[in-house]
Amino acid sequence: MKKGLALLLASVFCVAAFTGCGSSSKETTAETKTETVAEADTVKLTVAASPTPHAEILNAAKELLAEKGIELEVVEFTDYVQPNNVVDAGDMDANYFQHLPYLDNFNVEQGTKLVSAGAIHYEPLGIYPGKSSDLTNIPEGAEIVVPNDATNEARALMLLEANGIITLKEGAGLNATKNDVAENPYNVEIIEMEAAQVARAVADADFVVLNGNYALQADFNVEEDALAKEESDSEAAQTYANIVAVREGDEERPEIKTLIEVLKSDEIKSYIESTYAGAVLPIE
Structure with a gap:
């Protein structure tokens, strides 16, 4: 009789154990599912x-x-x-x-x-002062640093043209390089430089033409510091x-x-x- 009771109690404990494990497993699965859904929503x-x-x-x-x-x-x-x-x-x-x-x-x-x-x-895009600060009194042979990538160089040259510093060949437009300079009354030297490096040339060049993001990184503001900038109705702006x-x-x-x-x-x-x-x- 005692032996039979012991076996019965052992069976109850086993059932309880398995039930408890089953409940824990379900809770873990539910939690995992909730976390997965939350992750899937992001x-x-x-x-x-x-x-x-x-x-x-x-x-x-x-x-x-x-x-x-x-x-x-x-x-x-x-x-x-x-x-x-x-x-x-x-x-x-x-x-x-x-x-x-x-x-x-x-x-x-x-x-x-x-x-x-x-x-x-x-x-x-803006023209910023270096050793010189007056676009109406440009030194003979002034050095002007521009970005060297194809699109931004053309953009810089168009800005120089808009301010009477150079004249580009007809039709050069957005494909212009310094080889397309048709008239150069001040004999300026256009120096091509990787865009991220242009701001570093401020102390050595007469003027630099800076992309907006690199001007900001160099603590320049186009409204306050640029000697000239692209206008909102310019081809470049569009x-x-x-x-x-x-x-x-x-x-x-x-x-x-x-x-x-x-x-x-x-x-x-x-x-x-x-x-x-x-x-x-x-x-x-």
Whole structure:
């Protein structure tokens, strides 16, 4: 009898143990499922960007994107090559640092297939003082440093032409290089330099022509410090809006469309206008 009772009690304990294990397993499964659903509701986007203003604008958009279920990671680059390479390789989802003419030229030269997902802002190119500070009294043989990439050099030369410093060959336009200078009344020497390095030449050159983001990094403001700048109605202003670039086909991804929607929102437009005081202008 005692032996039978002992066996019965042992059976009860086994059943209880298995029931307890089963309950614990179900709870763990439920918790895991809840966590998986929560994770599935959040999409992570990685975007390569120039530090100023692009990364700053993206960081300002993080909270708005989080409200829409997108976790944004911003990775900063200081050159104009790697941001396209990492997107083309699939290491990152998008980049934000360039305008469409630069991207088109990059695709041709590098064999990449990147496209614009949307235009966000425009940065007026400016002529800044170096050893000289008067565009009405340019020294004979003055040295003027310009960006050396194809699209930004043309843009710089067009700005110099607009201010009477040189005259370009007819039709050179957005494809101009310094070899297209037709008239050079001051015999200026145009020095081509990688865009990120131009600001460092301020102490040695008479004038420099800076991209908006590199001007900001060098603590220049186009409204306050530039001797001349691209006007809003210029051909360059209509052409050189900064874009978010992605691999061909990715522009249709819902999370990429949401990124563009947020970057073009009234909140981000207000951030751009209040932060950069004319050095960066939102695209309508």
